[in-house]
Amino acid sequence: MAMRCEQVVDVLVDYIDGELDAEHSQRLQNHCDSCLHCARFVETYCRTGKICRKALSVTMPGSVESTLFEFLRTELQSG
Ligand SMILES: [Zn+2]
Numbered sequence: 001m002a003m004r005c006e007q008v009v010d011v012l013v014d015y016i017d018g019e020l021d022a023e024h025s026q027r028l029q030n031h032c033d034s035c036l037h038c039a040r041f042v043e044t045y046c047r048t049g050k051i052c053r054k055a056l057s058v059t060m061p062g063s064v065e066s067t068l069f070e071f072l073r074t075e076l077q078s079g
Pocket residue numbers: 004005008031035037038039
């Protein structure tokens with residue numbers, strides 16, 4: 001049975017993490033072969049996910065964190 005677009009969204013996170021089982025991975029790929037919308041979505045999500053993971057794997061230095069925090073607080077108050 002073909003996977004529907006909603007199901008692609010449901011399993012996408014596991015797919016990106018490499019935790020999706022072979023059967024569902026295959027179904028997701030089959031769906032993307034015939035659904036350009038989902039193919040694009042998965043591609044974009046993969047790219048974004050990798051970038052986010054890379055950013056999160058680097059610990060933000062304390063000084064940067066507090067500067068950013070101060071900046072945001074000032075921005076929010078002045079807004
Ligand atoms: Zn689709």
